[in-house]
Amino acid sequence: MNSASASPASSLGGIAADAASRRPRLAAGDAPVIRVRDLDFFYGSTQALWGVELDIRRGEVLALIGPSGCGKSTFLRTLNRMNDTIPGTRAEGHVLLDEVDVNSPDVDVVELRRRVGMVFQRPNPFPMSIYDNVAFGPRLHGRARRAELDELVERCLKGAALWDEVHDRLKASALALSGGQQQRLCIARALANEPEVLLLDEPASALDPNSTAKIEDLIFELRGRYTIVIVTHNMQQAARVSDRTAFFLKGRLVESGPTEEMFTNPTRLETEQYITGRFG
């Protein structure tokens, strides 16, 4: 180890330690809500994931890091079977949500996706009003009573720290919002399904620093109430928001562990090289 590379790693460790000290400890932090066992994934004949084994614990924020193209998004999308929408894909192995294999044929994909919500890299509000965007999921799932919806929309917009900015124009088009607001709206829209797990695929990478900070604050707020899996290519972000971090490389999970430990004291050489910026 040379001294030049020690300093970024230790500064990331510092960020992680500082963030950890400001977080309350999770009560039920140890019960896994999702268990991934021996997961392989194929795009046609190309294999993208190799034997991934990972537990995601209830209420934690898990960061997925790794160089571009290493399979982070692919992994995330196996958790709510979004890869089903790409023709010719195939998953082998087990993804157990509360001990039920999500890939078994009798699983109701609609209910799975309600319980495991997702927010994408680019903000993608629907071309309708702010209110209708948030109410979209609940309406699909048969919760159409007006008063109930009003209350839910308000709660989710508050939960996504957007209420104060939009409460007086709920009927305005969602496309008129700024990029950062749109992304928080997408988070509110996902929250409205009352999911247990929230998957965030680089949710801030298309946003300016100010909006990024707001999203990070929001993740901090949501921690504990939802299980959050966030893909990020930004080490500082991973250090700031996550409890645990998993490092992927070339379709394999290299290691996972508490964020503070990963950044101060990684066990694998590749991990250290990656977080000290040697590649990726």
Added chain:
Amino acid sequence: MSGLRGGRPDYGGGIGAFLCAGAVAAVLLGVVLLFALLFMRGAAAFWPRPLTEWRLADGTVRLAEELDERPDGSIRARIGNREFYGLDFLIAGPEEVAARSRPADAVRIERTENGPFFGYLDQAGAETWRLRLPDGRPVELPAAQVLRVSYPNRLGWFGRVGAWFAGVGRFIVEEPRNANQEGGVWPALVGTSLLVILMSLLVVPFGVLAAVYLNEYARDTWFVRLVRVAVNNLAGVPSIVYGVFGLGFLIYGVGGAIDRAFFAADLPRPTFGAGGVLWAAVTMALLTVPVVVVATEEGLRAVPRERREAALALGATRWEMLRHVILPGARPGILTGAILAVSRAAGEVAPLMLTGVVGFARELPIDGDFPYLHLQERFMHLGFHIYAVGFQAPNVEAAEPLVYATAALLLALVLALNLTAIRLRARVRKRLEGR
């Protein structure tokens, strides 16, 4: 540094830019000329012209609506009174007209028969009107034949403008008379509108569903590719071929079967087994479905992939995603398709000639008699009317102004439809983008 200076002087223009700009100018000129010709000629048809008394060298006297002067100085004029002169029109050289004047009490009477009467009015009786020809010979006219009386030589400028507007109004709301050579085009306007509306009601849902199937459900197999190629090439099939299809398949095949099944009592008189507005609309829908499919597919493809994924990730089924997210986002594309379909259908005539258009229909396909909409009825159409008036009327020269007026009206109708649809699309776009 010095290499930067002294560049080519024609950097901003050159021969390429000149040629392109010239082509644009030529196209613009063509369009402007077309519009100007149609609208000016069309408008001139209703401009009240004075009646000039011509005393001809051979001693005869005529009242003439002077129309245009020829290069050799001779004047073409309408002289009316067809039952007496045999001719409506007269061309007289400058030496043939010995004297011209404008008698103030010259009267122009529009009648149900024989074209207009030019002369003088002595007494408008309840049964018969006593009139004088321009040369003073007394004649009589049954009062029932009189439609309208005017004294064009007494009209001031405002009077003429008023008469012009009244003429345009009558042209639009009146029925044609006298083998389409006089009167208005109301039935053709109604027929055109009904045809376009029926066609839109058929083509938009079918085109959109077909596009949704091709774009969202169908896998990319050779069959689907073949369908897509076929759809794209349907647009290039000559329109008369659609007319043949409409006649052979829809009218004789489908219509004949309907008649045998439901209207057997009326046979051999056909009900649906003959041309009618329904079959014409179905034929037109077939003709225009490719543009709706292509435009809708484009609109569907323009919806970002992330938006589809977001809907699915919220637990929407494929149909719910389509219904609530994709189709609303594709509305501008769908409207574009509808616009193109409507403007094509409003102007297309050839297939109609085989599927139910007529030069003169006794009854409208839509009226106050139950069931109000008579889909099996033959109908009139502005596009065909132009042809029928211009080339099938017994007196083509008399009908010529109406040809221009009808063409101008058809053009105005298509333009109005287009403008409405384009503004609608702009509004939808604006709402979608939230501005």
